Amino acid sequence: MPTVPATAVADPVPGAGAPHLPRQPDLVQLLTPEGQRVEDPVYSIDPTPDELRGLYRDLVLVRRWDTEATALQRQGELGLWASLLGQEAAQVGAGHALRPDDMAFPTYREHGVAWVRGVDPLHVMSLFRGVDNGGWDPVETGFNLYTIVIPAQTLHATGYAMGVQRDGAETAVLAFFGDGATSQGEINEAMIWAASFQAPVVFFCQNNQYAISAPIERQSRVPLYQRAAGFGFPGVRVDGNDVLAVLAVTRAALAAAREGQGPTFIEAFTYRMGAHTTSDDPTRYRLADELEEWKLRDPIARLKVYLAHEGLGDADFFAGVEAEGDELAARIRSGTTSMEPPPAVSMFDAVYAEQTPPLAAQRAEFEAYQASFEGSSS
Amino acid sequence: MTTETLTIGKALNLGLRRAMEDDAKVVLMGEDIGRLGGVFRITDGLQKDFGEARVVDTPLAEAGIVGTAVGLAMRGYRPVCEIQFDGFVFPAFNQLVTQVAKMHARSQGRVPMPVVIRIPFGGGIGAVEHHSESPEAYFAHTPGLKVVAVSNPVDAYWGIQQAIAAPDPVVFLEPKRRYWEKAEVDLDATPEPLFGSRVVRGGDDVTVLAYGPMVKTALQAADAAAEEGRSLEVVDLRTLSPLDLDPVIASVRRTGRCVVVHEAQTTLGLGAEIAARVTEQCFHSLEAPVLRVGGWDVPYPPARMEEEYLPDLDRVLDAVDRAMAF
Numbered sequence: 001m002p003t004v005p006a007t008a009v010a011d012p013v014p015g016a017g018a019p020h021l022p023r024q025p026d027l028v029q030l031l032t033p034e035g036q037r038v039e040d041p042v043y044s045i046d047p048t049p050d051e052l053r054g055l056y057r058d059l060v061l062v063r064r065w066d067t068e069a070t071a072l073q074r075q076g077e078l079g080l081w082a083s084l085l086g087q088e089a090a091q092v093g094a095g096h097a098l099r100p101d102d103m104a105f106p107t108y109r110e111h112g113v114a115w116v117r118g119v120d121p122l123h124v125m126s127l128f129r130g131v132d133n134g135g136w137d138p139v140e141t142g143f144n145l146y147t148i149v150i151p152a153q154t155l156h157a158t159g160y161a162m163g164v165q166r167d168g169a170e171t172a173v174l175a176f177f178g179d180g181a182t183s184q185g186e187i188n189e190a191m192i193w194a195a196s197f198q199a200p201v202v203f204f205c206q207n208n209q210y211a212i213s214a215p216i217e218r219q220s221r222v223p224l225y226q227r228a229a230g231f232g233f234p235g236v237r238v239d240g241n242d243v244l245a246v247l248a249v250t251r252a253a254l255a256a257a258r259e260g261q262g263p264t265f266i267e268a269f270t271y272r273m274g275a276h277t278t279s280d281d282p283t284r285y286r287l288a289d290e291l292e293e294w295k296l297r298d299p300i301a302r303l304k305v306y307l308a309h310e311g312l313g314d315a316d317f318f319a320g321v322e323a324e325g326d327e328l329a330a331r332i333r334s335g336t337t338s339m340e341p342p343p344a345v346s347m348f349d350a351v352y353a354e355q356t357p358p359l360a361a362q363r364a365e366f367e368a369y370q371a372s373f374e375g376s377s378s
Numbered sequence: 379m380t381t382e383t384l385t386i387g388k389a390l391n392l393g394l395r396r397a398m399e400d401d402a403k404v405v406l407m408g409e410d411i412g413r414l415g416g417v418f419r420i421t422d423g424l425q426k427d428f429g430e431a432r433v434v435d436t437p438l439a440e441a442g443i444v445g446t447a448v449g450l451a452m453r454g455y456r457p458v459c460e461i462q463f464d465g466f467v468f469p470a471f472n473q474l475v476t477q478v479a480k481m482h483a484r485s486q487g488r489v490p491m492p493v494v495i496r497i498p499f500g501g502g503i504g505a506v507e508h509h510s511e512s513p514e515a516y517f518a519h520t521p522g523l524k525v526v527a528v529s530n531p532v533d534a535y536w537g538i539q540q541a542i543a544a545p546d547p548v549v550f551l552e553p554k555r556r557y558w559e560k561a562e563v564d565l566d567a568t569p570e571p572l573f574g575s576r577v578v579r580g581g582d583d584v585t586v587l588a589y590g591p592m593v594k595t596a597l598q599a600a601d602a603a604a605e606e607g608r609s610l611e612v613v614d615l616r617t618l619s620p621l622d623l624d625p626v627i628a629s630v631r632r633t634g635r636c637v638v639v640h641e642a643q644t645t646l647g648l649g650a651e652i653a654a655r656v657t658e659q660c661f662h663s664l665e666a667p668v669l670r671v672g673g674w675d676v677p678y679p680p681a682r683m684e685e686e687y688l689p690d691l692d693r694v695l696d697a698v699d700r701a702m703a704f
Binding site for chain 2: 133134139158159160185189190193196350351357
């Protein structure tokens with residue numbers, strides 16, 4: 001069997017390799033890395049100054065949360081952290097495109113969307129501390145629990161959207177996943193179902209260029225957004241580090257879904273600036289030059305430049321957001337470090353909606369075993 | 379009292395119909411279940427009467443059927459998924475085990491999963507590969523799922539309605555080779571609880587446990603044993619997760635002997651768990667070890683050999699002889 005050298009698949013298709021944002025003619029962009037507003041022939045947005053400042057604030061705060069969480073993991077307070085560093089605009093932009101009664105189905109990295117949906121960061125921290133599997137209410141927040149198995153949630157999102165259709169509701173569903181997920185069978189099933197039933201679901205792919213160590217070239221020989229054509233619905237690639245473009249594109253796709261036009265595939269072209277998780281070491285599989293190049297496309301810096309240049313944010317505003325970030329970080333730190341797990345016996349309590357006699361008996365056995373140590377000298 | 383003579387298949391069909399009439403949130407999903415009525419015709423006529431939104435002819439993708447059922451359940455629906463044959467459940471195994479089973483626990487009870495997975499299971503129909511499997515142990519081993527197996531038209535009619543009304547996910551195993559077995563079904567009766575075992579024939583010498591298609595085999599063995607002067611007590615387990623062993627324990631304490639019968643491969647099958655539990659709770663009453671009669675530990679064989687693979691009357695009686703010889 002002939003062997004193909006690894007180099008043979010490096011950037012085999014124009015537009016399929018990283019990093020090459022400026023050379024992307026098919027990339028929707030409304031704010032350049034230099035902070036210049038540009039127009040797109042299809043997608044436009046006209047945010048108010050308050051909205052722009054609000055987007056900036058969210059970007060800064062979720063990055064501050066992320067930084068604090070990484071530090072807390074290093075200090076042994078979290079078992080693991082999946083950093084969103086570099087993907088703030090993709091997540092904050094997508095989160096802001098959602099209406100209150102829309103529903104989002106995240107992976108395990110969508111802290112920025114969680115933030116926009118009003119999920120208490122401590123309810124995310126509890127998952128990574130090992131206290132629970134996520135402490136927020138998916139129904140109340142319109143934000144499902146994190147899904148670890150890639151990409152099981154894309155089918156859940158599609159089924160939820162089929163329920164929306166049956167309810168006759170004006171609700172759209174946003175399914176998050178990454179570039180690696182697109183190789184899985186389940187997401188291909190999800191897209192087939194969504195197309196077949198014209199379900200109001202938007203597939204939001206954050207192409208951060210890596211699935212842990214595997215580069216995008218290992219997952220796809222074509223730009224990901226072009227896959228949508230094969231399923232029979234529109235695909236669009238957006239600058240994932242441009243919060244305005246992400247907001248505009250996602251808002252349009254969700255609106256189309258609500259109006260009965262079926263699914264859209266959005267490829268938010270971005271970059272994972274940090275490690276896959278705190279257990280990962282990206283220096284083993286990617287070059288520092290690449291990271292430096294992407295730093296020039298930072299999602300926060302470009303909006304800051306734009307706000308400052310347009311006179312929409314002064315030094316006091318930026319300092320105020322920084323201070324707010326520090327307050328948030330302090331709250332997250334104290335809340336996380338003081339977080340205790342519930343009594344271990346609670347693990348028996350929600351396995352079923354209707355408890356079974358054998359499990360109730362095992363619960364009693366566990367309690368009796370624990371009680372047998374009470375009063376012992378050790 | 380309205381009584382009808384029904385096959386298991388027709389009883390399931392009527393039970394599904396009644397569940398759909400009772401609750402507008404019940405949605406049937408599966409391959410070929412609408413226009414065709416399912417390859418076994420269990421859903422015959424339901425799409426015509428309830429429409430395509432409630433009896434959904436899905437794409438050919440089992441993970442998709444179960445995965446979208448999760449989302450529908452989150453939206454307040456009660457999806458009833460048909461897996462066309464037992465051997466085709468495995469593409470959906472990930473969704474069942476990692477998602478359906480865990481959703482209630484991982485959400486601390488905030489996200490219920492009232493999903494039913496109907497699976498025609500077991501062999502004896504002369505089918506090709508992957509059409510004769512007994513996958514129940516995989517699901518009974520998975521916390522968060524409930525697993526039942528019906529053996530007769532009465533349980534089929536009521537059981538499917540009870541499974542649909544249950545707040546937890548239920549893997550509902552249908553004995554495909556018995557689909558055409560008939561019995562009188564009282565459509566106005568008060569049904570027995572879904573998650574309970576039942577003594578279906580009283581006896582004194584050996585307790586024989588079975589479920590699904592093997593209940594009939596066990597009853598035939600009891601008839602044959604009676605001719606030889608042996609009295610077998612037969613228990614239809616009905617529920618495999620949770621197990622309801624109270625009737626079993628009471629029986630074995632009396633008979634002192636226990637034989638478990640299932641089509642599934644013997645090693646680590648339900649019989650192994652039951653043997654362990656019966657031994658724990660009946661140790662001082664046992665006159666013989668708990669014996670298992672199951673499929674051999676081989677891939678389900680080609681159809682011309684399946685009669686040698688499947689437990690039958692003679693193998694059950696052989697185990698009874700061995701139990702009595704201790």
